[in-house]
Amino acid sequence: MTSIFSDLIEEMVEVFMDDFSVYGSSFSSCLLNLCRVLTRCEETNLVLNWEKCHFMVREGIVLGHKISEKGIEVDKGKIEVMMQLQPPKTVKDIRSFLGHAGFYRRLPQSFPYFKEALVTAPAVQAPNWDYPFEIMCDASDYAVGAVLGQRIDKKLHVIYYASRTLDEAQGRSYLVGSKVTVYTDHAALRHIYAKKDTKPRLLRWILLLQEFDMEIVDKKGIENGAADHLSRMRMEEATPIDDSMPEEQLLAVKCYKLAYNKKEFEEACAVKEEEFPWYADIVNYLICGEIPKYLDAYQKKKFFRDINHYYWDEPYLYKKGTDGLFRRCIAEEEVQGVLEHCHGSAYGGHFATFKTVQKVLQAGLWWPSMFKDAYGFIAKCDPCQRMGNITRRNEMPQNPILEVEVFDVWGIDFMGPFNPASYGNKYILVAVDYVSKWVEAIASPTNDHKVVLKLFKSIIFPRFGIPKAVISDGGSHFINKVFESLLKKHGVKHKVATPYHPQTSGQVEVSNRQIKAILARVVGVSKRDWSAKLDDTLWAYRTAYKTPIGRTPFQMLYGKSCHLLVEVEYKAIWATKLLNLDIKEAQEKRSVDLHELEEIRLEAYESSKVYKERTKAFHDKKISPKDFKAGDQVLLFNSRLKLFPGKLKSRWSGPFTIKEVLPFGAISLFTKDGSEFKVNGQRLKKYLADSVIPEGSTVHLQEPQLA
Missing domain, CATH: 2.30.30.140 (SH3 type barrels.)
Incomplete structure (x- = not known):
């Protein structure tokens, strides 16, 4: 600041640190000087605080003193305490006042004259920055009194009177950067810097006093008369008794609805009065030393162990975390607002529980149930609920379809469209029996209801008889009047799978997947011969071992294994035997085979039942x-x-x-x-x-x- 106005100082402007005053002998000269100073501010990009600027005044407060055309005068704000001194009315007041008067070694004959002498120069003087400062302070139940002065030529010159604690704007500018001696009757303050096991409250005092170069000197209250007197001044004011009561409070009566059933009774019992915050017991102990009466021995021990991590700075309670940082304790009614800021605001990001809690801690806030409250809040967050995918953990418990007789229940579904097409065909209609796992399939150029009717009329009905039920999805090729009339005519029940849930027709979905896998391996390079390979694919599928039934679908249907080309080429046992032409022996063997077929199907049913129970138990355990x-x-x-x-x-x-x-x-x-x-x-x-x-x-x- 001094370098900016170096050529204007003592001519039209005076500078002290970050403040400056522009003056002139007349209004016109002051206006010209102000224009030059403001132009200099624009040239140097100096920003001024408009609220702290005062223009064209005849008098003002500069560095704690009143400056006017009369010269330098005492600021009335500094001597307001002394001007309000009341004549002593009791013996105790007289002794206190005499101690104050004896401090200044002045003995006037009348109280008004003495009071005037205390507040006029040279009793109150401007500070001399070449000398150290001295503070005489004392505290009582009513106020805190202090006198700020300097000792020049072994005589104390008063600079400031105060009957309360100086705030930063009033006292800090005097003391920072200067040597200060504090006279007080608080002897323990002399050892405040030497204590090793400092409590949080004293630690806060130390941090506040570290910026001052100060020496603390013990001085009894009798010897420290001025500060002692100021700290015990109290204006007795008669407080009128307000016996009026507002009508809105007088007529505010709490009403509870009469309960006629158990539900209403429980709702009425759930009504709670205003509750105290969770840290009420901690605050009561830190302020008043009151110990909660309901604590048992173990709880009391834990209470005193935890209380060391808290400290009270009115009106807030703070807790020291494991990282050494102090965080403000949040009451229950403030939790919702804090979580809305740290989770759903522009800087929240809608993160999960852990990161949301870390953002709360980063903001310097804390309460015991942070994770629980954050989890519950995020669970109800609308944008968060609308994100994410579904996994196997979201599935419902399995409900296996068990049928005893073969060909009682068929599942049907379309595969495709396949690209490229094969001889004009783009789709495959698959039908699978739920008991034997036998599969029938036809290739078709379309996937309409005509293909479905062809499958049932030419394959299912004439080869395997009329089933009891057919399971399909809700496609238009299955849900139409023509197909429904066909099933109704033959007494077949049509069961439609739940929309967007292919697991309902899971058997046919599994068969589709396996048929696709076989076709993908046997088709040619052009991929256009898949319809010609469909019959071979069905042969391979029907002769493949099925774990649920413990055998192949061919065995379930015919009671014997299918003879394959490999058996002929490598001479299996049946290929080396001659044809049996004995009718009686053939009849007996056929009878045994039919009985064995029933046993095979019963064993397959039991095997399928056990397999599905195990699958259900494994599946339901994971959801x-x-x-x-x-x-x-x-x-x-x-x-x-x-x-x-x-x-x-x-x-x-x-x-x-x-x-x-x-x-x-x-x-x-x-x-x-x-x-x-x-x-x-x-x-x-x-x-x-x-x-x-x-x-x-x-x-x-x-x-x-x-x-």
């Missing part, structure tokens, strides 16, 4: 249990839902309301227009929120209140 109830709010995972292009999209739609929980994991939902549809519980998850606001709803806001 997360779900408990849906009618009326719950849920989100639906829709892999075909397209909200935004690219990766910034959510596949969770809703929330929807559950109408009914159906058997085998199916859930019936309500849509916004009141219609209903069914989905599998795997694609649902509960929507957690205090209040659900559907998409497209109107929220009415209150009118803003004008100031």
Whole structure:
């Protein structure tokens, strides 16, 4: 600052640190000087605080003194305490006042004259920066008194009177950078820097005093008369008794509804009065030394062990963490707001529990149940609930389909379209028996209902008879009037899989996957002969060992193994035997084979039952249990839902309301227009929120209140 106005100092401006004053002998000269100074500020890019600027004043406070055309005068703010001195009325007041008067070695005859002498120059003088400062302070139950002065020629010159603790704006500028001697009757302060096991409260005092170059000298209250007197001054004011009571408080009566059933009674009992914060006992002990009475011996021991990590700085409580940092303790009613900032705000990022808690700690805040509260808050966060995918842990418990008789239940499904086409065919219609795992398949150029009718009329019905049930997905090629009339005519029940849940028709899905794998390995380089290889693929599939039934589908159907070309080429035992032409012996063998076939099918059923029970137990152990109830709010995972292009999209739609929980994991939902549809519980998850606001709803806001 001095270098900026070096050529203007003592001519029109005076500078002290970061403050400067512009003066002039008249209004016009002061205006010209001000223009020159402001121009210099613009040239040097010096920024001024408009709120602290005062223009064209005749008098003002500069460095604690009143400057005017009369010269330098005493600031009334410094002597306000002395000007308010009341005449002593009791013996104790007289003794206190005489001690104050004896401190200055002045003995005036009247109190008003003495008071005037205390507050006029040279009693209150400007500081001389070449001499050290001295502070005489004392505290009482009513106030803190202090006198700031300098000892020049062994005589104390007063600079400032105070009857309360000096704040930074009033006292810090005098003391920083100067040698200070403090006279006080607090003898323990002399040893405050030498203590090794300093408590948090004393540690805070040390940190506040470290910026001052000070020496603490013990001085009894009798010898420190001025400060002792100032600290015990108290204005007795009569406080009127306000016996009025506002009508809105007088008429505010709490009413509870009469309970007519158990539910209403429990709701009424759940009403709680205003509770204290969780740290109330800690604060009571730190301030008043009050120990909670309800603590047992173990709890009391833990209480005193934990209390060392807390310290009270009115009006807040702080806790020292393991990293040595102090963090403010948050009450229960503030937790929601803190988590909204650290999780859902612009700088929150919607992270998971651990990172959200770390952001709270980074902000210097703490409370005991941080992880629990953060987990519950994030679980109810709407944007977070609409993200993520579904995994196997989200699946519903398995419900295996068990049938005793072969060809009672068939599963059907289309594969394709295949590219390239093979002899005009693009699709394969597959049908699989749920007991024997026998597969039938035909290639077709389309995937309409005509192909389905052809399969049943030419293959299923004439070869295997009329089944009891057919399982398929909800495609239009299976859900149509022509196919439904055919099944109804033959008394076949049609079961439709839950939308977007292929596991319902899991048997045919597994067969499709295996047939695709075989075709991928046997087709030619051009990939156009897959329809010609379909019959060979079915032969390979039917003669392959199936773990659930413990044998091949061919054995389940015919009671014997299929003779393969390898047996002829390498002379298996049946290839070396002659044809048996004995009718009686052939009849006996055929009878034994038929009985053996029944045993094979029963064994296959038992093997399939055990296999599916083990699979169900293994599967259900890996999933997360779900408990849906009618009326719950849920989100639906829709892999075909397209909200935004690219990766910034959510596949969770809703929330929807559950109408009914159906058997085998199916859930019936309500849509916004009141219609209903069914989905599998795997694609649902509960929507957690205090209040659900559907998409497209109107929220009415209150009118803003004008100031």
